[in-house]
Amino acid sequence: MKKKPISTGSEWTFELLEAYDSAISQEAERFELDTYPNQIEVITSEQMMDAYASVGMPLNYNHWSFGKQFVQTQQNYQRGRMGLAYEIVINSSPCISYLMEENTMTMQALVIAHACYGHNSFFKGNYLFRTWTNATAIIDYLVFAKHYITRCEEQYGIEEVEQLLDSCHALQNYGVNRYKRPQPISAEEEKKRQQDRSEILQQQVNQLWDTIPKKDEVDADGKSNAPRFPPEPEENILYFLEKNAPLLEPWQREVIRIARKTAQYFYPQKQTQVMNEGWACFWHYTLLHSLYDKGLVTDGFMMEFLHSHSSVVYQPPFDSPYFSGINPYTLGYHMMQDLRRICEDPTNEDKEWFSDIAGSNWLDTMQEAMRNYKDESFIQQFLSPRLMRELKLFSITDDEKQNNLIVSNIHDEGGYRQLRTDLSEQYNLGSREPNIQIYNVDVRGDRSLTLRHYRHNNRPLADSADELLKHLHRLWGFDVHLESVRGDEVVKTFHCPQRES
């Protein structure tokens, strides 16, 4: 029996928002979507631009780069070069979603299904978010950061703080722990750590900067064989600077810490874009369709919804003028749908490729995938030959030693596996960003800091490295060197201050 639709017009009201939200939430419950409580905020387009400018956070400290972002967004929006996103959703508990007042009722319902139940359940379920972000604390932390930085500006001057933040922002990609995972710590330990932090100045005078040479460090020919510091290369550059840079004041260390913590908070989002969007698109599609099946929404509603859904998940082909890389919405959404299909209606090919999940309960399998993968592993594990054929994927090898580009794999029997690996690698942050680590500090000598860039596929660093070294130099306070190495061979070096020749 069909029910009466919740609404028929395109205007939304707060009562309707509530009605849709509760209908969608019932469906979400049926599909066992586990979410944080939702906080839905209706905002204007100006407020949306503000939200854009502070990297989507409801509040943030002040910095010129956010102003630049704002000016740019405003400019593009006012000239009609871009539409604003219909929604922004924040990984916090309660999970805050912004709806724009300009949206039609259909769009609001779409956004509620997409953000408040799709993204929200992803934030709560995915292992990266569970490990690295603390949804209940992030807003409080941002409040703290904002106040702290304002206080610093009052005390040390806006310019001083701005310069420091510039340097931190430049290195923010290197302010995260990629491989290490945090150990859950007890309250007592947390307290102790805080104490340790305040004693950091004391630490400065410890053995690291103790300049009295020790006997065993100088061998027979007078050459230093002191152990390297740090003994193992350190991937988290900002962390290293925060703890070890010799000349920083305590407040500067805390500011670095703030930049580092913010970067770490966003790190899971960078690694799960395809999955996160795919999951949210899959659920807005599924949830709204089940509303339709119950007769709660009209045909007109579905037409409008499908129209915007299909433009969101459209993938322009590589030779289209609109092509700008693989659309994460498309890839994610189709992979999620495909996963369901493999479970529910497997072909022989699927049974061969995915013997463990073909024919299993689709909901359990998808929940399991959502919880335990990131883009890289998700693609490696679940991209099916069928989907590669549908998207007509092919890979191109660009080797500087060859004159031409070579089509290395296409969507055929021989290419599926390598194609899948190539695509998965494309989402591996570790190889997307240059691998740069702190290698050594000349502790007994001129205190210079040496970093190493480990070349992957022999890809060099871009020239921006010189600029970046200036930022490193500002934070470290002494000479900074960067060696680009292939294997054990140093291929290229950068220095700040720059060396002659």
Add this chain to the structure above:
Amino acid sequence: MSYIIDRRLNGKNKSSVNRQRFLKRYRKHIKQSVTDAIKSRSITDLESGSEVTIPSKDISEPIFHHGSGGVNHRVFPGNKEFVVGDELQRPSGGGAGGGQGKASDSGEGEDEFSFQINRDEFLEFLFENLELPHMVKKKLQDSGDFKFVQAGFSNEGNPERINIVRSLRSAHARRIALSGGTRREIKALEKEQKALMEKPENDRDDQRLSEIEQRLVVLRAKVSKLPFLDTFDLKYNNLIKTPVPSSKAVMFCVMDVSGSMTQAIKDMAKRFFLLLYMFLQRAYKQIDVVFIRHHTQAKEVDEEEFFYSRETGGTIVSSAIALTSDVIEERYPPADWNIYVAQASDGDNWDGDSDSCRELLMKKVLPKVQYFSYVEITTGEHQNLWFEYEKVRNTYPETFAMQKIERSGDIYPVFRELFSKRGDD
């Protein structure tokens, strides 16, 4: 359970601090754009904002990323006819497939970053570091403006000025004062009642207890009868009228319209006058503008006629100066008005007249005005008017300034020079 919140009424200018910081950081670029705008734009346009363009290399925030080279594999969608082993020409321009980063990160492909600043910001940059010499006489007008200012509190007033905090405070005080004795008694009785209740049941003085209860009922009723708010409690914000010092300015535009002044020269003069007008607007709420044009005779005219009607004939500058002085005497008593005079001319004057110009200026005009600026728009040699005026400048270096303009590009620099902030010298 979801909470739905309407945030639309919350402030929308959360980013204004960040925007200001951004503008501050790129001050130099923006000023350049503003200066260019002054040169190239038509006069009437100066009132609007301006577009500012900054080369994106100056504005980029560098991050470490891969340069071109090495071995790259990239996956693309939408294959049509490729098979494995096909070779393709490397696309020219930039490293092919230099990585997945956005184009803007590498600084390639994107040329300039441009955005709009609004009128106020435009003027801010336009007149940065300029000041009005000999600032602003402020005069308490007997006719003019009043404003209401807070002056304590009163017991009478109209309801819209009611001061809630004060009123409630005084109501509270009254209730305390009037019920003090009663409440003290209540407290004592309650204490006694409690003591009695704690005794074992058989030992209780039931009569006393019921007496207390009755008495308590009476007392509590008494307390509750006290009105929560009495007319007597109401306090009002007291506002009184105070006269506001108003600063008014009058600007005299004096221009030679003799035959030698071409439309191009007049246009330049107009730009100069306009700049001055906008500049004065920032300091004064009310500005009168008096247009005086002259050839052999001076005449006060309206704006349209001033700039666009054509005249021919000789030139006697002193006529205009005399008229200026008359108008000041008649309508703009220097005690009430800040007076600015801007004179534009091509430097031509009837030979015998320059002398009397100087006389008139020094005796009648300069003592009354805030500032007199003279611009000579000519590519030729200076003539005797300039030399006479130089003498004036030497006597009144504070209030008299003169500059020469050759091309329209000079207008803004000359303007800046005339009004640049002076040190304490």
